[in-house]
Amino acid sequence: MKKTVCDLTVTSNIQLNHDNYLLRLHADKKLGKIIPGQFVNILVPGSPGTFLRRPFSVFDVNYDENTLSVLVKTVGGGTHKLSLLEINQRVNAIFPLGNGFSLPQKQEKILLVGGGVGIAPMMIMAKESKEIGADVHILLGAQSRRDHILIDQFSELGSVYITTDDGSLGTKGFVTHHPVLNNNEGFNRVYCCGPDPMMKAVAKISKSHGTECEVSLENTMACGFGVCLCCVTKTKSGNKCVCTEGPVFNVKDLSWQI
Amino acid sequence: MADLKVKIHNLELKNPVMTASGTFGNGTEFDDFIDVNQLGAILCKGTTLHNREGNDYPRMAETPSGMLNAVGLQNKGVDYFIEHIYPEISKYSTHVIINVNGSSIEEYVSLAERINELENIPAIELNISCPNVKEGGMAFGTNLKMAEQVTREVRKAYNKTLIVKLSPNVTCISDIARAVEAQGADSISLINTFLGMAINIETQRPVLSTITGGLSGPAIKPIALRMVWQVAQAVKVPVIGMGGIMNAADAIEFFLAGATAVQIGTANFIDPTVTLKIIEGINSYLDKYNISSINDIVGKLQM
Numbered sequence: 001m002k003k004t005v006c007d008l009t010v011t012s013n014i015q016l017n018h019d020n021y022l023l024r025l026h027a028d029k030k031l032g033k034i035i036p037g038q039f040v041n042i043l044v045p046g047s048p049g050t051f052l053r054r055p056f057s058v059f060d061v062n063y064d065e066n067t068l069s070v071l072v073k074t075v076g077g078g079t080h081k082l083s084l085l086e087i088n089q090r091v092n093a094i095f096p097l098g099n100g101f102s103l104p105q106k107q108e109k110i111l112l113v114g115g116g117v118g119i120a121p122m123m124i125m126a127k128e129s130k131e132i133g134a135d136v137h138i139l140l141g142a143q144s145r146r147d148h149i150l151i152d153q154f155s156e157l158g159s160v161y162i163t164t165d166d167g168s169l170g171t172k173g174f175v176t177h178h179p180v181l182n183n184n185e186g187f188n189r190v191y192c193c194g195p196d197p198m199m200k201a202v203a204k205i206s207k208s209h210g211t212e213c214e215v216s217l218e219n220t221m222a223c224g225f226g227v228c229l230c231c232v233t234k235t236k237s238g239n240k241c242v243c244t245e246g247p248v249f250n251v252k253d254l255s256w257q258i
Numbered sequence: 259m260a261d262l263k264v265k266i267h268n269l270e271l272k273n274p275v276m277t278a279s280g281t282f283g284n285g286t287e288f289d290d291f292i293d294v295n296q297l298g299a300i301l302c303k304g305t306t307l308h309n310r311e312g313n314d315y316p317r318m319a320e321t322p323s324g325m326l327n328a329v330g331l332q333n334k335g336v337d338y339f340i341e342h343i344y345p346e347i348s349k350y351s352t353h354v355i356i357n358v359n360g361s362s363i364e365e366y367v368s369l370a371e372r373i374n375e376l377e378n379i380p381a382i383e384l385n386i387s388c389p390n391v392k393e394g395g396m397a398f399g400t401n402l403k404m405a406e407q408v409t410r411e412v413r414k415a416y417n418k419t420l421i422v423k424l425s426p427n428v429t430c431i432s433d434i435a436r437a438v439e440a441q442g443a444d445s446i447s448l449i450n451t452f453l454g455m456a457i458n459i460e461t462q463r464p465v466l467s468t469i470t471g472g473l474s475g476p477a478i479k480p481i482a483l484r485m486v487w488q489v490a491q492a493v494k495v496p497v498i499g500m501g502g503i504m505n506a507a508d509a510i511e512f513f514l515a516g517a518t519a520v521q522i523g524t525a526n527f528i529d530p531t532v533t534l535k536i537i538e539g540i541n542s543y544l545d546k547y548n549i550s551s552i553n554d555i556v557g558k559l560q561m
Contacts, residue, residue, distance in 0.1 A: 004291075043528065051322075053528060055328040227288075228527050230327055232317065236312075
């Protein structure tokens with residue numbers, strides 16, 4: 001759909017654990033198609049200290065109810081303010097922004113890897129990939145048991161694998177320690193979102209298996225639609241804006257030393 | 259409906275709201291959000307003679323009521339501009355102005371000569387104030403002799419409307435303004451960003467890859483307004499004011515201080531429709547006070 005800037009109405013704001021909230025927003029105008037991996041740039045209401053908008057991956061879209069949802073992890077003043085939003089409050093948003101993941105084909109075997117709040121775009125990605133008929137595997141990593149959220153919902157969409165840094169749930173260690181990623185299990189494509197070191201490590205393993213890998217970057221940005229030129233990442237064809245030419249990149253196009 | 263038309267030298271603008279270079283891409287990035295033709299003029303992203311990759315990431319830091327940027331004039335150079343961007347922006351009926359940058363006088367002049375040939379570009383903004391490039395840029399705008407020299411040489415090479423964009427990082431901005439006016443500037447735009455910095459106390463490192471960057475946004479508005487007021491009294495050519503304008507009330511302050519037109523910069527990042535809201539707000543203000551023309555409030559600060 002065309003990029004739009006408008007007010008959205010909060011229809012629910014559910015606390016998932018100690019620092020994650022699922023914010024569902026209703027649009028007055030009919031939502032166009034949003035591609036998994038695209039993002040929404042939200043103006044935080046009532047937070048004068050938050051000067052710029054805050055970008056969030058689209059977590060899910062419900063076209064029947066005309067809502068989209070985002071996963072908000074409270075990390076600073078802006079996200080804290082968003083966590084306090086109540087039903088019927090309005091928030092201004094620009095969306096959909098950026099390019100999404102390449103969707104798999106029917107019967108392709110794919111692995112979605114999400115670390116921390118990087119699981120956000122993986123919900124809509126898993127949902128659409130399942131609808132296409134892909135064989136969906138989902139690897140979720142977090143620091144500890146209490147940081148893992150939405151495992152049940154992910155389990156409805158594919159085979160789920162869990163890691164925790166402290167071993168309190170699933171395999172102990174980082175996602176890169178999990179056999180589903182390490183043993184070459186014949187995935188057609190790996191999709192990844194999380195902290196940069198994690199994405200680089202996942203990309204490196206995928207490369208060693210000869211598997212295509214797409215990552216979703218989250219560089220800081222001022223605008224979100226390609227005019228401030230602040231969110232650039234180095235690619236093999238020069239600096240590219242993460243907001244308009246990403247946030248999803250095929251790792252082979254990036255200048256990562258892996 | 260008040261008369262919003264203003265004149266910047268030979269250039270008649272349907273209203274006094276322009277976009278600030280580097281905050282509006284080449285205009286086309288806003289086509290989804292607004293009818294760009296409703297603006298008085300648009301200023302394209304700073305252009306140089308050759309391709310520039312710009313500075314390394316991170317290039318941005320959010321600061322109280324503003325932001326620092328250290329983009330470093332990333333652009334694909336004038337050849338690419340003429341071949342790919344110019345045909346696309348020629349569709350606009352509003353004025354499209356090119357922001358011209360260089361690291362030497364020769365580069366500024368060569369670029370101005372190239373743009374002089376472009377039929378649909380009625381003006382250039384000579385940027386002698388970019389704080390984020392190692393060579394040239396602000397060095398020209400913070401040294402009176404160099405500001406004079408670059409304006410003089412570009413003036414010889416360029417025969418359409420020449421706007422010179424000043425840096426606020428100087429001891430007396432009126433002196434620089436008078437100097438570039440004397441060398442043939444048709445208009446003066448100010449201000450570019452203030453040199454600033456931010457430090458991440460967790461890592462104890464600078465936030466920006468370049469250590470320092472340019473501060474913009476409402477944080478700088480009172481200083482910008484003071485400088486516009488000073489320059490408007492120092493020169494006869496029209497002044498284009500900018501610096502932290504977020505709404506129509508901010509813009510009206512600049513008109514009262516002596517700006518004939520304004521540029522909207524950082525506000526575009528937060529609300530891509532803000533320019534049209536500002537035009538509407540200026541019109542409402544004039545109607546409210548029964549003022550028939552925007553020109554009737556320019557420099558009309560009551561003392």
